[in-house]
Amino acid sequence: MAVIRDVQVTFDCESPRRVARFWCEVMGYELAAPPDGFSSWEEFDRTLPEADRDSWAAAQDPTGNRPRLFFQRVPETKVVKNRVHLDVRAGAGLVGEERLAALLAEEQRLIPLGAKRVLLQYADDENESCLTMQDPEGNEFCLD
Numbered sequence: 001m002a003v004i005r006d007v008q009v010t011f012d013c014e015s016p017r018r019v020a021r022f023w024c025e026v027m028g029y030e031l032a033a034p035p036d037g038f039s040s041w042e043e044f045d046r047t048l049p050e051a052d053r054d055s056w057a058a059a060q061d062p063t064g065n066r067p068r069l070f071f072q073r074v075p076e077t078k079v080v081k082n083r084v085h086l087d088v089r090a091g092a093g094l095v096g097e098e099r100l101a102a103l104l105a106e107e108q109r110l111i112p113l114g115a116k117r118v119l120l121q122y123a124d125d126e127n128e129s130c131l132t133m134q135d136p137e138g139n140e141f142c143l144d
Contacts, residue, residue, distance in 0.1 A: 008068045009086065012078075013137045016071035017041060018114075020057035022136050023069050025113050026088060032058035032068075078138045090143040091129070100129045103143045107131055 013019045020031055031041070038044040045053040059069040090106040091099040100123070107117060114136030123129045131143040 006067070008070050009084075010070045010072060011139060012074040012076075013071050013139070014073065014077065015054060015137070016057040016073050017054050019135060019137055019139075020059045020069070020071045022113050022115070023071075024059045026110060026115075026135075026141075027059065027061070027066070027069070029059040029066075029069065030062050032060055082140045085139070086141045087144050088141055092144075095128060096123060099123070103129055103131045106143050107133065 011019060011023075017031075023029065024031055034041045034044045038047075041057075055073045057071045059071075061068070088106070091102040094102050103120075107115070110133065111117075116134045118132040118134055118140060121127070121130045121132070128144070132140060133143060134140055
């Protein structure tokens with residue numbers, strides 16, 4: 001019998017809370033609650049040495065059905081393409097111009113949040129349109 005495990009997707013980043021808030025907007029997630037005894041993350045941060053503030057954050061699906069996203073501060077910045085990325089299913093089930101319109105509409109929603117377009121791949125004889133983007137810290141993801 002196979003073992004089914006939960007999965008958490010972890011992002012290395014410079015500002016975990018900023019990147020977590022971005023992904024909450026993308027995915028319809030919520031920021032994880034601050035530690036017990038604190039009404040906000042800002043209140044919690046005030047109890048820490050400055051170097052330890054905003055060192056991690058988590059985003060979670062309010063329904064509990066999708067994986068948790070964890071964001072951890074690392075000292076180095078991103079320098080090369082991700083080896084793993086998220087495909088955000090903005091056009092699932094759609095084809096042709098209808099799919100492209102859905103991807104472009106989602107792109108326009110995400111750009112004000114800090115996303116950037118990398119590459120728009122138009123449909124061809126084998127594949128439907130796909131839009132590669134970056135989050136505010138340069139982590140690639142696809143709208144497909």
